[in-house]
Amino acid sequence: MQPELAPSNGTDDAGLVRRAQDGDPEAFAELVARYEKSIFRLARNITQNAEDAEDVLQETFLKAYEHLDEFRGDSKFYTWLVRIAVNQALMKLRKRKTDRSVSLDETFDTGEDTLVREIAVWADDPERLYSQDELRQILASAIESLPPIFRAVFALRDIEELSTEETAQILNLSVPAVKSRLLRARLRLREKLTRYFKRKGDDVFAYL
Amino acid sequence: MSLLTCKDFLKELNDYLDDATSPGLRQEIEAHLAECPNCWVICDTTRRTLRIYKGTDLYPLPSEVHQRLMEALRRKMSQSKNGSGQSKNGS
Numbered sequence: 001m002q003p004e005l006a007p008s009n010g011t012d013d014a015g016l017v018r019r020a021q022d023g024d025p026e027a028f029a030e031l032v033a034r035y036e037k038s039i040f041r042l043a044r045n046i047t048q049n050a051e052d053a054e055d056v057l058q059e060t061f062l063k064a065y066e067h068l069d070e071f072r073g074d075s076k077f078y079t080w081l082v083r084i085a086v087n088q089a090l091m092k093l094r095k096r097k098t099d100r101s102v103s104l105d106e107t108f109d110t111g112e113d114t115l116v117r118e119i120a121v122w123a124d125d126p127e128r129l130y131s132q133d134e135l136r137q138i139l140a141s142a143i144e145s146l147p148p149i150f151r152a153v154f155a156l157r158d159i160e161e162l163s164t165e166e167t168a169q170i171l172n173l174s175v176p177a178v179k180s181r182l183l184r185a186r187l188r189l190r191e192k193l194t195r196y197f198k199r200k201g202d203d204v205f206a207y208l
Numbered sequence: 209m210s211l212l213t214c215k216d217f218l219k220e221l222n223d224y225l226d227d228a229t230s231p232g233l234r235q236e237i238e239a240h241l242a243e244c245p246n247c248w249v250i251c252d253t254t255r256r257t258l259r260i261y262k263g264t265d266l267y268p269l270p271s272e273v274h275q276r277l278m279e280a281l282r283r284k285m286s287q288s289k290n291g292s293g294q295s296k297n298g299s
């Protein structure tokens with residue numbers, strides 16, 4: 001007989017994990033229901049590829065299920081899950097040799113490059129200048145243009161809203177390294193969006 | 209008069225946007241923003257960048273992707289039930 005996978009509500013993660021460790025498939029299904037959206041989005045943001053993101057999603061939950069007994073509860077279950085997902089996603093990137101910027105080590109892009117180039121006031125309601133589809137395209141291509149480690153930091157901190165410390169732990173980076181990458185990611189995205197959202201005839205360039 | 213330079217401001221921008229600066233530093237930052245149009249624009253547009261990203265789910269989970277995940281899990285679960293997966297009770 002196939003195990004039932006109907007989610008059951010109303011318990012905290014730790015309780016669900018304990019039940020899942022005792023072999024309750026519904027408890028695991030509830031954990032999946034809680035976090036599949038976030039894990040998929042994260043994988044999609046890091047890999048920039050729909051197929052890879054689906055692979056990462058499946059691998060993450062299959063691995064989590066397989067290694068559930070090793071989860072000791074010294075971190076949040078979600079953080080544990082994210083760590084698996086990020087590792088899987090980075091592995092996908094490394095496999096795709098076509099990505100010219102798969103350098104993920106500490107030395108990558110930490111130089112004193114110019115952080116801010118274009119400074120222009122945005123229109124009051126710039127989202128209105130574009131259709132929903134165009135807007136999504138603009139936002140997606142701005143993220144895609146970032147180096148992978150910046151995408152990962154931005155996705156973890158600003159999209160999935162993990163703390164700086166959790167992000168550092170997950171990516172094996174120091175807290176200052178996360179902070180400097182996040183600043184660069186935010187400023188680069190800001191600059192990409194400025195091209196589309198600036199008020200007409202208001203160009204200022206500055207080097208800080 | 210503000211003591212922060214534009215470079216100083218940029219270093220504090222993240223914490224400022226994340227509401228993680230001390231009240232004293234916050235005051236200095238706001239004093240700088242009041243007198244430096246460039247930093248004001250950077251601050252404003254970065255804040256709006258974050259708001260737009262947080263307000264748009266770029267990659268909602270497609271229902272067929274969800275279905276395939278559940279399928280894969282079902283297979284995995286029945287496998288470990290039949291003992292071909294790793295055993296919880298130790299063998």
Ligand SMILES: [Zn+2]
Binds near residue numbers: 213214215244248
């Ligand atoms: Zn300034």
